Amino acid sequence: MKENPSASRFQEYLSVKRHKRCRRPATAHCVQSSSGQQKARFVDLLPSRQLADFLVNLYLSTYETTFRVVHVPSFLQEWTTFWNSGLEFSDRSCATEILLAKALTMMACASCLADDTSLVAAGSDRTSLSQISHNWLQAVALWLGSIPEHARLNLHVMQVKCLLVTARQAIAWDGDLVGVMAGSLIREAVMMGLHRDPTLSPNMTPYWAEIRKRLWLTVVEIELQASLHLGIPLALSWEDFDCPPPSNVEDNDFSFSSTSMAPERGISILTKTTFQIVLAQSLRVRMEIARLINRARLALNPNEIMSLSDSLARSLAEAPAQLRDDPGSDDTSKNAFQRSFYLFLMWRSMLALHRPVLLNHADVEKEIYSVSRINCVQASVALLAQLEFLSEISADMSPRPGDIVLPHVLRLKGGLFQDDIFHAAITVCLELRLQLKDSQISLPPGLIANLVSQSALYQRKALLQSIENALRYFENKVRSEARACKTFTILCILYMTLETKFATGSTPVTGGGAPSTQKSLTIDEACPLASRRCLDLLQSHKHHLHQDPSHDANNDAPSLNVRHCHIPRYLAYFVKSEC
Template sequence: MRFGAFKDQYVGGDHWAAILDSIADLKDHFDREEHFRLVDSPDKYSNTSREASDVVEFGTAGPGRALLLYGCQPATSREEIVFALPPKEVVDRYVSRYFHQLDLVASSSVHGPTFLREYEGFWANPDELSITWIGLLFSMMCLALIATDLSESSPDFEREQRNRQIILYREKTVQCLMMGNYTQGGKHVLETFLNYVYIEFRVHTDAEGDLWYLLGIEVNLAKRMGYHRDPKHFPNIGPLEGEMRRRVWATVLVGDSLLSGQMGMPRMITNEQFDTEEPRNLNDSDLEGEISELPPGRPETEDTTSLGLIARRRILVALGAVSGLTSSLAPYTYEQMMRIDTILNEAQRNIPPPLQMKPMSSSVTDSPQTIMARLFLSHMFYKGQIMLHRRFLFAESASSKDNPEYSRTTCLNAALESMRIQQILDEETRPGGQLQTMHWRVGSIMNHHFLTATMILCAMLYRKQTLGRDEDIMQALRGARSIFLRNSAQSKEAKKAERAVSLILARAGGPRFEMDLQLDPTGARVGLWDTVNGAEWSAGVLSDLGLEFNQGGSLPLRSVVYDAC
């Protein structure tokens, strides 16, 4: 728990900042730094003074806060909102991009053939559909723009134009929700809200508390509208609507697990609170026409509209079981932990074959969307292993039945595999890579899990409990530090992580590591002392490592390699 001048913040023990926060001496050191900075310039660090780096490029022209929570100006009329739509041929391109580039988002919120009929009807008669349907359309356009692949060489005016459009369409989405009295529920409301939350998630580089509050609204909307109960309980819900409700609820579950975990908070939905079944492996075309009953699912060897969502739901329901155990205030035994370990491993084995992890060299004929899905699912599995086994990473055996060696090995392997995925994404999302068009999908949630894995490796290296894999850990941390350093200008979390990794590597690597730290990305020489002491640690900082400081708060000379230049 952190108490500050501008906010109080709690994060659970699985959060990367909490792992760091257990390094008591470093925590004290950076707490003193933060205190002196706040005394020196309090306005600079207040929540009302938000840095441009809080928001990624396409959000910089807008406020750093979630628009729905901070007083979006209401539209004066429905006509004003409709007037903001570009010509149909432009909207056509956005809608096409939405369905092809945002396949997982699209499949979870709309049934393609039904939407197409509504879409054509809207252009024939704009008054025919509800204001929340128009909000859904604006949210699709906004997400399509976010997914636009602008190269680094794109002219500035193109980027500025895209930024303005994203801000405008986000505003119109919120205005439609407000005009449609979204808290009352209704048709298209939850689907539009899901897209809106994803918009806010995409336009922020780091974890934002606003997103968690939006998630709370989303979850309560879904429950209030009965999405947590399977449609089979309600005879007035037809097969198509029922299956789409299952997809939407699966998306709510996924969002809860990811965003709550990112904020270091328990899930809002526990597995005991819902009985909505898993969606079937069906294409949208399987649900066309007047169907009296739901067709059987296709084999899971066949990639369909809903296969990715099914896989995400399976692994994240298992993560929910992990979170339920680790966030419980009641103590739990190693035996209980191993039961959840079995559930997690079973979920990983039940990932459909097309989405099972395989080497990049064996994926050259696969679509970028499929490759990203594999990386994400594997990453979530490793995240679950770290969450589950971290408690026993440095613990002594409490019982002869315990096997902490298994937990240590599992935790280390999961952290190293997470770092390998980070390296793959860093390389393949660059221009010319297999995932270049997917670079926008590497957001704060995936980066949060990379931070957690990084801090696990830092803790093991500092405590000299590396299971004989010192070089593997050092190599992974060097790669992670390089990535965090490149991203530190846009992400305060990356900046924090880079400083922590630099410190741990400097202590462990000796003179060899000094040369690695001499050049920043611009080619300028940089001293490690500047790297370490220039950190801006705000929420939780270092924990499980226990670095020692001199009485004055500085690092002892033996701990730091100075830049002699």
């Protein structure tokens, strides 16, 4: 029977909901955008050239090195020509409108990647840029809606749509609805023939053939990530297209007038297109994973899961060292973004593949299910490892303005990475809960037994530290943007119950010594404590908005919400374990 929400133990949670409604700022979708609204001229929306150039170049050096959309030299030539014209002509010409639509979406996408020092130097700040970015995307969306339907089947318009989807995910502007647009993109791309090998058209120039290859892979990746995020079936299968990956060349190696493509570089040589090529090598297996886990009649075939897992792990192992290894001293911002993005997408698919097995067979002691449990923990730790940099910087009591406190990829505010950090952290919580059951039998005294116990102790400490990093990540999100309240509260509840259980057990988490006399918390007892902490963070939200952003080392943390269908599955196991 559903419990009465007015019960005393729900009061803290209800207070959080009331306070969140009061503090949550109005978002862009609350602004009226009826068809009769006057469409703003793109020229009037442009910021200063200094800020515009900074944001465009930031996009081109980060996101454009992953999901390829434009030919950089051609775009920059048009961009420079536009500014040198003195803005004395109307932006109603089709070519100029398309150019500015691309630029506005690029700037919006890069707005969450900018550091405070660069923004101040360009005459802007994070708060105002956030609101302006929403206005840019709204204007581009209205402009796309005003284009006649037959005119939308155009490569330039397709580029604008891909940039719009990317930007909506990056700044969390209706990012949850991006799956609708992703499905539409696939249909339009197929109608334009992007899914076919360009060499089948004898009159296709090398320039347009390369652009079509890049754009098709970008559209497919957008659809694939939307499928993993929303839990919806893919709109296409591997057999539906034969478009090959693009060439591993730099954009300067070919131009619109090229009659032949330059020789390809080795895959170990990192170019702006290497990321897309390497990611395409695992595209088939990742599409199979999305198809498997999103079937309406989910049937877990252990052999199929292990085969897909091995293929994905093999693709990860065969990736160039620049995309999978730890950064070196000569690491660049571009390489860091590519590496962070690549590892996130690969481990995201690995966790999505094994998570259903873990949730359905966590208590079954069979080798095939134990392998999924190990893979889940490995993928979760790999995803949470991107928060370790945040933990190190947060320990510094006086961060320098402009410090990058998060890997670039984790500055993205929603959509594409909306629940991956939560699922990774909650999977680690489940693993620790299972370890509590596994450690019921104490080992006999002896040197080897002590070494085994110490090894298990250090592993638990490392796993708990990864959860603490995730909590710090979501705590900052609640405090700075009044988002991810439910995510933070649930994770806080589970962490408190686990931490106190380990502290009161025979093997304390903090090291040697006698067990603590502290009482172990149940979920019912931890719930009001977590809700109260969330309420405190929300109450500090208004004060946080008036602070200088440069004083907050963590204000770049992205927004994450919880997929409601998974919350009961995780909590149910913890509740069952307490009974």
